Amino acid sequence: MTTDAYLADCRARLAFDLLSNTWNAVLIWALREGPRRPGELRETIGGISPKVLTQTLRRLEFNGLVKRHAYAEVPPRVEYELTTLGRTLLTPIDTFGAWAFEHGDEVMAAQERHDG
Numbered sequence: 810m811t812t813d814a815y816l817a818d819c820r821a822r823l824a825f826d827l828l829s830n831t832w833n834a835v836l837i838w839a840l841r842e843g844p845r846r847p848g849e850l851r852e853t854i855g856g857i858s859p860k861v862l863t864q865t866l867r868r869l870e871f872n873g874l875v876k877r878h879a880y881a882e883v884p885p886r887v888e889y890e891l892t893t894l895g896r897t898l899l900t901p902i903d904t905f906g907a908w909a910f911e912h913g914d915e916v917m918a919a920q921e922r923h924d925g
Contacts, residue, residue, distance in 0.1 A: 827872060827898070832857060832865040834902050837874065837891065841899055844878065844890040874898065 828834050839845065839853050851862055866889055869875035874895035880886040891899075909916075 824901075827874075828901065828905070830865070830868075832861060833869060833874075834898075834905070836862075836865050836869060837895055837898050838902055838906075840875065840889060840891045840895070844888040846886065846888050850889070869895065 835854055835857075836850065839850055845853070847859070847862060847866070851857060851859065854862075857865075866875060866877070870877055870889075873892055875889050876892050878888045878890070880888075
């Protein structure tokens with residue numbers, strides 16, 4: 810692997826790809842305090858369809874960031890939680906969020922100037 814962030818096989822690009830999907834970062838952040846059921850995640854997040862939630866959780870599980878726990882109960886119960894690897898993304902996500910809080914108005918003003 811190379812360290813050139815613009816090449817397809819670069820680890821930095823892999824990380825950027827993981828965080829570029831809006832729902833990935835939102836779900837990781839929503840799971841920061843511990844295991845959650847899908848219904849709890851939908852309530853907490855808002856604006857995410859059940860289908861997109863399921864797709865995103867599967868993608869995060871595929872990438873080793875989330876672990877799925879299925880319990881043999883009636884009715885069936887499933888919970889998701891961050892893996893140790895998934896927890897390593899909390900600091901970068903928090904940093905991006907802080908940046909957005911600090912500079913979001915400037916970005917939106919630039920967008921309005923561009924559209925206007």
